[in-house]
Amino acid sequence: MKIGISTQGVARGTEVRPLGRTPAWWKRFFRLTITYLFLTATSILFLIPFAWMISTSLKPQDQIFVYPIQWVPHPFIWGNYEQVFEQVPFFRYILNTMLITGVGVIGSLTGSSIAAYSFARMRFPGKNFLFLVMLSTVMVPGWVTLIPSYIGFHLLGWLDTYKPILVPAFFASPVNTFLLRQFFLTISPELEDAARIDGCSTFRVFWNIILPLSKPAMIIIAIFAFFYYWNDFLGPLIYLQTQDKFPLSLGVASFVSEMSSNYALTMAAASMALMPCILLFFLAQRWFVQGVVITGVKG
Amino acid sequence: MAASSKVMRPGARGSRLARREAVEGYVWLLPWIVGFLAFTIGPLGASLYLGFTDWNGVESPQWIGLENYTSLFTSDPLFWQSLKVTFLFAAMYLPLSLLIGFTLALIMNQSIAGIRIFRTLYYLPSVVSGVAVAVLWWFVFNRDYGVLNWLLGLFGIPPVDWLQSEFWALPALVIMELWRVGGSIIIYLAGLQGIPTELYDSALVDGAGWWRRLWYITIPMMSPTIFFNLVMGIIGTLQIFTQAYIITQGGPNYATYFYALNIYNTAFSALRLGYASAMAWVLFVIILLLTLVVFRWGKAWVYYAGEKETRA
Numbered sequence: 001m002k003i004g005i006s007t008q009g010v011a012r013g014t015e016v017r018p019l020g021r022t023p024a025w026w027k028r029f030f031r032l033t034i035t036y037l038f039l040t041a042t043s044i045l046f047l048i049p050f051a052w053m054i055s056t057s058l059k060p061q062d063q064i065f066v067y068p069i070q071w072v073p074h075p076f077i078w079g080n081y082e083q084v085f086e087q088v089p090f091f092r093y094i095l096n097t098m099l100i101t102g103v104g105v106i107g108s109l110t111g112s113s114i115a116a117y118s119f120a121r122m123r124f125p126g127k128n129f130l131f132l133v134m135l136s137t138v139m140v141p142g143w144v145t146l147i148p149s150y151i152g153f154h155l156l157g158w159l160d161t162y163k164p165i166l167v168p169a170f171f172a173s174p175v176n177t178f179l180l181r182q183f184f185l186t187i188s189p190e191l192e193d194a195a196r197i198d199g200c201s202t203f204r205v206f207w208n209i210i211l212p213l214s215k216p217a218m219i220i221i222a223i224f225a226f227f228y229y230w231n232d233f234l235g236p237l238i239y240l241q242t243q244d245k246f247p248l249s250l251g252v253a254s255f256v257s258e259m260s261s262n263y264a265l266t267m268a269a270a271s272m273a274l275m276p277c278i279l280l281f282f283l284a285q286r287w288f289v290q291g292v293v294i295t296g297v298k299g
Numbered sequence: 300m301a302a303s304s305k306v307m308r309p310g311a312r313g314s315r316l317a318r319r320e321a322v323e324g325y326v327w328l329l330p331w332i333v334g335f336l337a338f339t340i341g342p343l344g345a346s347l348y349l350g351f352t353d354w355n356g357v358e359s360p361q362w363i364g365l366e367n368y369t370s371l372f373t374s375d376p377l378f379w380q381s382l383k384v385t386f387l388f389a390a391m392y393l394p395l396s397l398l399i400g401f402t403l404a405l406i407m408n409q410s411i412a413g414i415r416i417f418r419t420l421y422y423l424p425s426v427v428s429g430v431a432v433a434v435l436w437w438f439v440f441n442r443d444y445g446v447l448n449w450l451l452g453l454f455g456i457p458p459v460d461w462l463q464s465e466f467w468a469l470p471a472l473v474i475m476e477l478w479r480v481g482g483s484i485i486i487y488l489a490g491l492q493g494i495p496t497e498l499y500d501s502a503l504v505d506g507a508g509w510w511r512r513l514w515y516i517t518i519p520m521m522s523p524t525i526f527f528n529l530v531m532g533i534i535g536t537l538q539i540f541t542q543a544y545i546i547t548q549g550g551p552n553y554a555t556y557f558y559a560l561n562i563y564n565t566a567f568s569a570l571r572l573g574y575a576s577a578m579a580w581v582l583f584v585i586i587l588l589l590t591l592v593v594f595r596w597g598k599a600w601v602y603y604a605g606e607k608e609t610r611a
Contacts, residue, residue: 140343
């Protein structure tokens with residue numbers, strides 16, 4: 001990827017005063033040393049909370065209150081993790097979260113890719129106007145639509161089900177639709193024309209040509225949707241009441257409010273809730289970086 | 300089709316095709332159109348209406364005109380407190396995040412090995428979010444056993460009672476949010492690497508020093524990116540909820556009573572749905588105004604190289 005390393009003016013210009021008769025090599029050496037020291041120190045700073053969370057989650061209760069901090073638990077209490085499962089239906093929370101996240105990701109991909117194909121390729125009156133309308137809805141904060149949506153779902157009898165969270169997932173979100181439309185526009189239409197001449201239906205063109213070529217954009221949307229639905233708290237907080245239906249976010253929140261003094265268990269629960277996100281991040285890193293850059297810079 | 304019964308004239312066949320294509324276009328757009336009507340414009344209109352009513356969600360809403368809005372602005376100290384908290388947070392967080400994110404991106408924008416590893420490490424905290432992170436930080440801020448006070452202690456700074464102190468609770472949440480600065484680092488880094496090298500080369504030839512190049516090339520070239528991050532940052536801050544809900548519940552003494560938390564409590568604890576809708580609309584208008592102001596203001600200092608089409 002091109003973000004990694006590149007030669008640039010900014011880099012070359014970092015000013016370190018020449019040290020007497022020291023040759024340029026020393027200058028560069030010192031500059032690099034300082035840069036690396038600084039980067040290492042700051043990244044340790046960024047990682048301390050994670051390290052501390054994991055360390056705490058494996059400690060016997062009395063070592064948590066040892067100060068200054070004892071970083072390596074002695075002995076390792078893996079039982080803290082088991083206890084979380086005994087205290088609350090944690091396994092259930094995990095399954096619920098996987099269900100919500102899975103359906104949420106599929107929904108996000110389906111709705112937005114269909115709408116984006118229409119915006120990218122089809123000709124109909126009012127298209128530009130509708131596209132502008134869609135873009136402007138990005139500014140509507142979720143808080144404004146929350147109360148009427150809640151009432152609406154209440155009237156439908158959908159409270160305490162996953163429907164208020166999952167049904168909207170299938171209706172194209174403006175950001176995803178915009179992203180995919182931009183991507184579809186970069187695909188040359190000649191392939192599609194050829195397929196159409198061969199008698200392919202619009203759906204087959206979309207399914208067999210456009211979607212496979214749009215893998216990068218689809219992966220980025222899937223990853224961001226995964227994180228959104230995995231961590232979503234407000235939706236479950238408002239719509240779910242039965243403990244057996246809780247996802248991890250709500251489950252961990254209620255677990256912590258019950259167990260607030262048992263730091264080892266709360267940190268074990270937090271670690272388990274975070275682990276899939278961290279794993280996915282490492283697995284899909286390059287997509288992440290691209291996703292952030294696309295959504296952030298091209299906006 | 301109607302067109303086929305008409306006398307064939309040039310273009311008639313084309314218009315029939317065009318009509319078919321248009322119908323298909325609308326059909327394919329349905330996922331967005333239906334979602335837009337059902338989950339955006341419908342609720343938006345409904346909450347505008349509810350803002351003019353008194354409603355507890357059980358009986359039918361009572362139309363009370365502008366009363367919600369007048370009491371919000373004239374006789375609701377919590378409304379002002381939550382606005383103050385939210386903007387105070389933004390005033391602390393946004394400049395710091397810009398400074399830290401931009402500085403780290405500048406340092407990382409060098410031709411040295413291992414930058415990817417650092418980028419990964421900085422970015423890691425910003426991929427995690429929500430309840431688990433809030434729970435983690437709630438313990439980080441613990442006065443007696445928390446890792447933050449331990450860290451400060453290494454530099455001889457006495458322990459701070461982060462979450463119990465009205466003064467420190469909000470800065471604590473700023474620190475927590477700054478931990479997640481990695482996303483903006485990546486955006487700035489990509490922006491920095493998009494600046495044409497020739498600009499720096501000719502500046503070097505002209506004898507411009509590091510500061511001059513930063514001030515006259517890097518920052519102007521980066522202004523669209525900085526600007527975009529700023530707008531998104533303001534909008535994001537106005538909707539902060541989970542952190543405050545989990546870590547401080549708005550306390551102590553409403554020192555972290557974010558605006559979104561206020562809406563949530565008004566709607567779902569106090570069951571004042573009309574009043575909360577009015578609050579939500581105030582939030583919406585603030586976001587609209589801010590976006591407008593920042594865009595106007597942005598024109599004065601944001602430099603877009605070349606054309607606007609590429610940004611569409």
